[in-house]
Amino acid sequence: MTTPKFSRGTLNTFASPEQMSQVSRALHGVGRKLALVPTMGALHAGHRELIRRAKRLPNTVVATSIFVNPLQFGAGEDFEAYPRPLEADLDVLREDGVEIGFTPAADALYAEGAVVTVHPGPLGDELEGAARPGHFAGVLTVVAKLFNLLQPDYAFFGEKDYQQLVLIKRMVRDLNIGTRVIGVPTVRERDGLALSSRNVYLTPEQREDAIVLSAALTAGAFVGRDGADAVLETAWKTLAARPAVEVDYLELRGTDLGPAPVDGEARLLIAARVGSTRLIDNVPVLLGASVDHPAHPERDAGE
Ligand SMILES: Nc1ncnc2c1ncn2[C@@H]1O[C@H](COP(=O)(O)OP(=O)(O)OP(=O)(O)O)[C@@H](O)[C@H]1O
Ligand SMILES: CC(C)(CO)[C@@H](O)C(=O)[O-]
């Protein structure tokens, strides 16, 4: 079988997994590296930041996959409603200088009767996994399939989906996958709201309410020096200003999502429902009095 055509400096789109795999092997064969940015489409500035970082790598072809993965959606979730503006997405990829767009159909990616999946371990049932049973098995399975098909040297994921990033890093480590996973800080609107494809579901009023997620996280992180209880109390106080926002969880964890340390780096994570839209966010927190915190002039003046 002849290798499908790949032209440098332009967007090449492939829907066939077999063709995608052939092209990536051919590119590796001529010494090019591959960076993969997996997405579900409806591309926004968060995705574009992942692409921008990938584009910085030397001698590397950037591939973006666009695939709304049925396996990671539970019954009653928004699989059907999820936005799919494919033509606009391909325009974004062209504008950003992406050379490969991989847009498989679900029945091409999943063989009929496929039953083997990647089990995420206990963390897969916590936080997002508690609210979305089976979600992370679906995510890890599709990411493993993408890694197998493209054999990317690098793959970029956003910290907005922090638990997903931790689990993908763990999968790569535990299954000896040769891809280097790179996390990218969350891109936000000017009022702090984390960019998400699901923000389009919000009414103008809900959009106002949604600001409280990032406001609560940053308020909590700001008092990290005073310890875990202070962080959580401050975040909850901020959340109380928007009673229409229904918090699913607000948790302080270690950076690997194990228990938070008394002193050191931690992560504050939230999931909340604004109307019928479920939003997530998280921020880094420095915990305890014995670590160096950024200066806080008013308080430090009194010490
Ligand atoms: N605001 C953001 N900043 C940085 N990365 C992001 C941001 N939003 C999404 N990403 C990353 O882009 C990749 C693709 O995510 P996805 O296509 O699900 O978009 P999304 O906006 O997270 O959609 P959803 O609202 O369904 O979670 C993931 O690695 C995700 O973490
Ligand atoms: C990583 C991913 C593309 C797998 O479907 C998805 O979970 C996402 O967009 O974050």
Ligand code: BAL
């Ligand atoms: N960004 C994570 C994909 C999901 O919510 O299904």
